[in-house]
Amino acid sequence: MNARETILKTVAMNKPELTELPDMDLSLTIQYPDLIQQFIGIMEAAGGKAYYENSRQDLLNDIAEVKAEGKFMINLLEDSNAEEWASLTASELEALDTCYLRAELGVAENGAMWISEKQMSNRLLPFICQHLVIVLDPGDVVNNMHEAYRQIDATAEGFGVFIAGPSKTADIEQNLVIGAHGARSLRVYLL
Amino acid sequence: MKVGLFIPCYIDQFYPDVAIATYQLLKKLGCEVSYPMNQTCCGQPMANSGFSDLTKGCDVNFVKNFKDFDYIVAPSGSCVLHIKEHLKEGGDKAELDKIRHSVYELSEFLVDILKINRLEASFPHKVGMHVSCHGQRGLNLSSMSELVSPEFSKSEHLLNMVEGLELLKPVRVDECCGFGGTFCVFEEAVSVKMGKDRIKEHLVNDVEFICGGDTSCLMHLEGILKRQGIGVKTIHLAEILNSTI
Amino acid sequence: MSVKQHAEAAQEFIRDEARTDWHDETLWFVRHKRDKAVNTLPEWEILRDWASRIKNHTLSNLDYYLRNFEEKAASNGIIVHWASDTEDHNRIIHKIIADNKIDKIVKSKSMLTEECHLNEYLQNKGIQILDTDLGEYIVQLRKESPSHIVLPAIHLKRQDVSETFHEHLNTEKGNYDPQYLAGSARHHLRERFIESDLAITGVNFAIAESGSFVVCTNEGNADMGVHSAGIHIACMGIEKLIPKTEHLGVFLRLLARSATGQPITTYSSHFNKPRPWQQMHVVIVDNGRSRQLGRADFRNSLKCIRCAACFNTCPVYRRSGGHSYHSTVAGPIGSILNPNLDMEANSDLPFASTLCGSCSNVCPVKIDIHEQLWKWRQVIVANGYVDKGKKAGMQGMAWVLSNPQVYRMAGKIGRWIMRTFPFMLNNRLNVWYKQREMPRAPEKSFRDWFKENK
Numbered sequence: 044m045n046a047r048e049t050i051l052k053t054v055a056m057n058k059p060e061l062t063e064l065p066d067m068d069l070s071l072t073i074q075y076p077d078l079i080q081q082f083i084g085i086m087e088a089a090g091g092k093a094y095y096e097n098s099r100q101d102l103l104n105d106i107a108e109v110k111a112e113g114k115f116m117i118n119l120l121e122d123s124n125a126e127e128w129a130s131l132t133a134s135e136l137e138a139l140d141t142c143y144l145r146a147e148l149g150v151a152e153n154g155a156m157w158i159s160e161k162q163m164s165n166r167l168l169p170f171i172c173q174h175l176v177i178v179l180d181p182g183d184v185v186n187n188m189h190e191a192y193r194q195i196d197a198t199a200e201g202f203g204v205f206i207a208g209p210s211k212t213a214d215i216e217q218n219l220v221i222g223a224h225g226a227r228s229l230r231v232y233l234l
Numbered sequence: 235m236k237v238g239l240f241i242p243c244y245i246d247q248f249y250p251d252v253a254i255a256t257y258q259l260l261k262k263l264g265c266e267v268s269y270p271m272n273q274t275c276c277g278q279p280m281a282n283s284g285f286s287d288l289t290k291g292c293d294v295n296f297v298k299n300f301k302d303f304d305y306i307v308a309p310s311g312s313c314v315l316h317i318k319e320h321l322k323e324g325g326d327k328a329e330l331d332k333i334r335h336s337v338y339e340l341s342e343f344l345v346d347i348l349k350i351n352r353l354e355a356s357f358p359h360k361v362g363m364h365v366s367c368h369g370q371r372g373l374n375l376s377s378m379s380e381l382v383s384p385e386f387s388k389s390e391h392l393l394n395m396v397e398g399l400e401l402l403k404p405v406r407v408d409e410c411c412g413f414g415g416t417f418c419v420f421e422e423a424v425s426v427k428m429g430k431d432r433i434k435e436h437l438v439n440d441v442e443f444i445c446g447g448d449t450s451c452l453m454h455l456e457g458i459l460k461r462q463g464i465g466v467k468t469i470h471l472a473e474i475l476n477s478t479i
Numbered sequence: 480m481s482v483k484q485h486a487e488a489a490q491e492f493i494r495d496e497a498r499t500d501w502h503d504e505t506l507w508f509v510r511h512k513r514d515k516a517v518n519t520l521p522e523w524e525i526l527r528d529w530a531s532r533i534k535n536h537t538l539s540n541l542d543y544y545l546r547n548f549e550e551k552a553a554s555n556g557i558i559v560h561w562a563s564d565t566e567d568h569n570r571i572i573h574k575i576i577a578d579n580k581i582d583k584i585v586k587s588k589s590m591l592t593e594e595c596h597l598n599e600y601l602q603n604k605g606i607q608i609l610d611t612d613l614g615e616y617i618v619q620l621r622k623e624s625p626s627h628i629v630l631p632a633i634h635l636k637r638q639d640v641s642e643t644f645h646e647h648l649n650t651e652k653g654n655y656d657p658q659y660l661a662g663s664a665r666h667h668l669r670e671r672f673i674e675s676d677l678a679i680t681g682v683n684f685a686i687a688e689s690g691s692f693v694v695c696t697n698e699g700n701a702d703m704g705v706h707s708a709g710i711h712i713a714c715m716g717i718e719k720l721i722p723k724t725e726h727l728g729v730f731l732r733l734l735a736r737s738a739t740g741q742p743i744t745t746y747s748s749h750f751n752k753p754r755p756w757q758q759m760h761v762v763i764v765d766n767g768r769s770r771q772l773g774r775a776d777f778r779n780s781l782k783c784i785r786c787a788a789c790f791n792t793c794p795v796y797r798r799s800g801g802h803s804y805h806s807t808v809a810g811p812i813g814s815i816l817n818p819n820l821d822m823e824a825n826s827d828l829p830f831a832s833t834l835c836g837s838c839s840n841v842c843p844v845k846i847d848i849h850e851q852l853w854k855w856r857q858v859i860v861a862n863g864y865v866d867k868g869k870k871a872g873m874q875g876m877a878w879v880l881s882n883p884q885v886y887r888m889a890g891k892i893g894r895w896i897m898r899t900f901p902f903m904l905n906n907r908l909n910v911w912y913k914q915r916e917m918p919r920a921p922e923k924s925f926r927d928w929f930k931e932n933k
Contacts, residue, residue, distance in 0.1 A: 047561035050717065050765045055542040057773030062539045064722065065532040067729070071522050085742055133673045133707035152520075152732070153742030166706040166754065170699045170746075188743075189728040197724050198689040201752035205731075207743050210699040214614035214630060216637050217505050218657035223613060224665060224672070225699020225746065243880065246925045247890045248918040253925035269929050272883040280880075282834065284856030284865065285873045291881020371836035379514065380792065380840035382523040406507070410794045414833025419910040420869075421831060423490035426914040427499065427798050428833075457915030 069189050078151045078184045079233065086154030089208030090221050091229040095181070098234040105176065105230065106143065114140035117168060120178055125164040133167060142172035142226075146206075149184040150191045155207035156231070157191065160200040169206060175226040177206070181233045237265045238303035240337070242313045242449070243275035249449050255476040256309040256340060262476070263348055270299035278316035282415040290323045297324030297333060305347065306337040309472045311369020312448050314339045318373075339373055340472055341388040341447055351395070357477045358398030361469075362441035363390065364432065364455065365408040366448035375447065379408050389447055389471050396474060404435035413454040429458045436466065443469045482805045482824070485831040489799035498636075503797040505633065510791040512740025513841065519742075520732070529729050531845035534782035537687075537720055538772060544687040544720045545763065551690025552761060555752045562764045565595035571762050572597060572679070572712060576606060579710060579758075581677045587694070587701035588612040589681030590628050590785060591714045591764060594807045597679075608679070609671055611700040613664055620647045626801025628808055629738050629787040634800050668700075678704030682715035682761070683784070684730055688723050691751040692761065695734065695744040702748055711753065712760045717768050718781040730784060733843035737786040771819045776854045780815045782844040787812075789838035789848055795831055804828060811838035815851040818859065826864035829855035887926070894920035 044052070075081040083093040094101040109116050115138045117128055144163055146156035156177055163169050185191050197203055210225030221227065237260060241253040260267045277292030296317065300306050308314050317337045321330055344350050365387075369375040376387035393401050412418070412428025419425075433455060436444050444459075444466060446452050452468040459466055483491075493499050517523045537544055549559045562568035568591075576584065584601075586592065586608050598608050598619070610619040614631035618624065620643050625631030632640070637655040644650040650663045680701045685692040692713055694701045705711040721730065735741040753759035772778050790796050790810035801809035806817045806825065814828035829852045838848040859865065879889050896903055897920035905912050 045561070046563040046567055046765075049563055050561055050763070050769055051542045051545060053765070053769035054545065054717065054772060057769055057778075058541050059539050059772075059775070059778060062532070062535050064536045065529045067529055071525055073520055073522060089741070089745070137669070137673050150743075155743050155747070166702070170702040170706065187728070188732050189725070192725050192728045197727070197749050198686070198691050198751050201750075201754065203749045203751075204702070205743065205747040206745065207741075208745050210697065210745055212613045212661055212698050213739070214612070214617065214632055215635075215640050215657040215660055217508060217630070217633075218637070220658050220661040222665065223661060223698030223700065224611065224668060224703045241925050243886070243890075247894060248920065250921055250923060250925035250928050254928060257929070269926070269933070271926065271930075274883055274886040275880040277877075277880070280873050280877050282853065282856070283869070283873060284830075284860035285870075285877070286857050287861070288873055288877035291877060295881060295883065367833065367835035367837075371840060378837075378840055380837055382518055382521070408837075410833050410835035410837070412794065412833060414835070417830070417833050421486045421489065421795070422910050422913060423486070423493045424795050424798050424831075425833075427493050427496075428794050429915075431500075431503070431798075453918050454915065456918065457911070460916035461914060 072187050072189055074186050075151050079181050081151040082149050082184045089154050091208045091231055093231045095233045098232045102232045109141045116141040119144040119164055129165045131165055136167055136171045139172045141174045142168045143176045146177045146179045148191055148194055149179045151184055152187040153207055155205040157195050158204055160202045166202050170225045172226050174228045176230045178232045235265055236304045237267045238300050238306045239267050239269045240306050240308035242310045245449050252309055252449050252470040252472055255472040259472055259476040273299045276313045276316045279415055281320055293321055293323035301329055307343045309340045310448050311339045311366050311373050315368045315372040339369055341392055342375055345388045345391055353395040355475050355477055356397035357474045359442045360400045361443045361445045362402050362436035362439055364444050364446035366446055366451050367410050369447050370408055392475055402439040402441055411451045411455055413451045418454055429454050443467050445469050445471055445474055447471045484827040485803050488803035492800045492803055499798055506791045506797045513788055516736040516740040526729055526733055527843055527845050530733055530843055533726050534844050538781055547687040548685055548690055555690050558760045560762045562762055564766050568595045568762055568764050569597055569600040583675045584608045584677045585611050585675040585704040586679040587704055588615055589714050591681055591716055611668055627790055628785055672703040672707050675708045677710040678708040679712045682713050682719050684721050685715055685719045686724050687720050691749055694748045697745045699746055710758045714762045716764050734784055734786055737788040737843040767820050777851055779846055782846055783812055786843055788841040792837045792841045811848045818855050823864050826859045890924055
């Protein structure tokens with residue numbers, strides 16, 4: 044008997060009597076009086092920076108500044124070359140400074156944002172860039188993860204990710220260090 | 235109300251004052267208290283060491299001594315928990331169930347059964363509260379810091395009725411003292427370190443007494459306090475509730 | 480080589496009391512962060528209950544969900560492998576490496592690959608794996624094993640890390656700044672991500688209905704590895720399954736809050752299909768789990784989602800360090816998982832606890848850890864993995880305590896000896912007495928008093 048059959052047979056033999064899945068009443072889960080305020084607060088606590096009031100102008104300034112510095116940037120917000128980026132390899136993207144992209148949804152309870160494969164065009168982009176800039180429609184902020192999974196289709200594409208803040212580590216004496224292996228900063232424009 | 239007084243073996247032998255206080259307190263509160271003369275031990279030391287197969291004799295003796303009471307009350311959360319969870323011999327299921335459902339730790343009995351809301355007691359001292367794990371997490375005698383639930387404490391509810399007493403809590407309100415039954419000798423280093431750390435937090439509060447509902451924890455803390463030459467004393471909840479100084 | 484039992488290793492750990500205090504406080508800080516995080520959710524206890532029931536249900540129909548997962552994953556283009564034990568697991572991975580002529584491999588944190596000793600296995604075949612989680616990277620450079628499943632290098636101080644990095648990465652000697660040290664690792668590892676051909680990850684959750692899996696990190700190291708490399712191998716135990724995508728809502732809310740007090744990890748990556756030019760493999764490993772499933776008293780330990788909240792809250796773990804548990808998974812959960820893998824070698828672990836119960840209370844999937852510790856003690860003794868002296872002592876004690884007259888006589892004599900000849904007990908043969916005074920022995924027992932005063 045091969046490993047697969049042995050495992051499945053032993054599991055079938057040893058498993059306990061069938062129990063039911065819980066009937067989850069999601070009305071018992073947290074709802075926030077001000078979704079945006081809650082989202083911004085917790086996302087910034089995770090090391091991100093939010094722009095809300097003058098976000099349209101702020102974003103234009105942001106892009107203009109990075110452009111002016113002459114750094115390697117990829118702007119998926121307006122770029123029609125998305126397919127071209129899709130095929131780039133890690134070594135070609137290594138020098139990427141700033142990446143702009145749109146998130147599908149934000150979660151107020153934890154500041155996470157869902158980015159599907161289509162939105163990132165290349166799975167590496169949100170991770171390999173030094174600075175990540177996400178644009179999120181404030182109308183797409185939901186209360187909690189249960190609502191998030193109801194709204195997105197997490198398995199529709201090949202890959203998708205919830206991102207909450209810049210990459211970080213506390214592996215040295217529990218000291219928080221922002222900028223582990225992924226992006227070193229995260230700016231979020233709510234517009 | 236017929237109450238059988240269950241005095242754990244080490245209290246009987248080493249801390250009779252705790253048992254006396256419990257007895258006198260229950261009498262004061264109007265209970266008809268009997269002390270079955272042939273009781274010994276609940277069997278917990280063996281069972282917690284992996285030898286629950288050796289507890290038959292203790293079970294049989296316990297049932298023989300306590301089967302005829304409305305309530306069984308002990309000044310120890312740990313021993314009560316053992317009877318509730320692990321008594322398995324000495325009678326038929328109905329008899330064992332009756333015992334398991336009628337055995338109470340002292341503070342639980344005072345609050346839930348006697349429902350007392352005033353006490354003739356005074357103890358004008360600064361007292362640090364030591365929460366014993368088996369009473370707390372096993373018998374639900376107080377809320378637990380790990381859970382998201384409303385705060386309550388049966389022993390604090392009682393101590394608040396004592397005149398002159400100032401109750402102080404350590405920062406880690408319900409961390410284990412490290413006694414742990416035979417753990418205290420088989421894992422001596424960790425056990426003592428845990429005890430020292432509990433004491434350190436009480437010393438910060440400048441308490442005169444460390445009070446608890448389980449004499450086993452107190453015996454362990456007392457042993458460390460004495461060895462280190464610290465003047466703080468340990469005292470059982472029953473002794474404070476029975477005090478009129 | 481004989482492995483030190485927990486009590487002995489713990490004693491050595493505690494010898495450096497200042498460092499023990501630091502270790503205890505550092506981990507208590509994590510427990511404290513966890514408390515703050517969970518108290519922001521009024522429904523916390525409800526979530527724990529849901530999670531527990533979802534996992535119980537999954538275990539009760541696990542063969543179905545495994546097949547379900549396999550079928551869906553395969554239809555998504557993922558190659559599924561099955562491994563009965565560590566040897567199978569390592570051989571499968573080696574074959575993928577050999578078949579594709581790979582020599583640059585990065586790995587993000589996976590306790591399963593630690594459990595299988597994959598690094599050593601491949602090293603013996605001349606293949607080097609680079610651990611990319613910062614904590615794992617540190618312990619790998621030091622040729623140590625992780626002391627904690629979430630915080631692998633929590634036993635080390637910044638000075639230790641600084642020295643290690645100075646030696647291996649040529650960082651500035653005496654620079655203890657965590658920012659500088661982590662930055663140096665980032666710089667050094669970036670090149671290795673870029674050039675890697677194969678990336679290994681663990682799996683936090685595998686979803687049966689879709690054949691997808693989720694990997695959670697804060698550092699972004701898993702993603703940097705797998706999206707750079709042509710081949711992704713994800714290793715999972717059979718217990719990682721959950722039935723539906725919507726169940727992730729429950730588990731992702733519990734995991735990070737329990738583990739570190741964060742509301743969610745920085746990255747929760749959902750893998751459904753490989754990119755067209757990529758291979759994606761999943762290795763499903765049993766290694767004793769199906770046997771544990773058959774142990775009625777212990778099967779629900781398989782609900783574990785490896786958050787390590789039970790480590791951080793455990794007063795024994797905090798004061799003895801992960802290495803004293805001589806196993807890949809230390810702490811309370813390790814003490815109920817490891818006896819299943821090797822009862823004799825791990826017979827000390829269920830005793831490395833006061834049974835205080837804090838572990839069961841913090842567990843996000845409500846495993847009755849402390850009750851299982853108690854039950855393992857019974858099983859271990861019944862199987863004879865117990866010291867003969869201890870057994871004889873227990874038998875003697877049971878005899879005394881079963882006979883009221885003998886008990887009273889022994890008590891009387893014992894107290895008399897303690898009062899009259901204290902040196903007979905107050906000596907170095909008495910372990911209690913090493914750092915604690917014996918209780919005062921009164922002349923009369925309570926029973927004696929009662930007879931006179933009732």
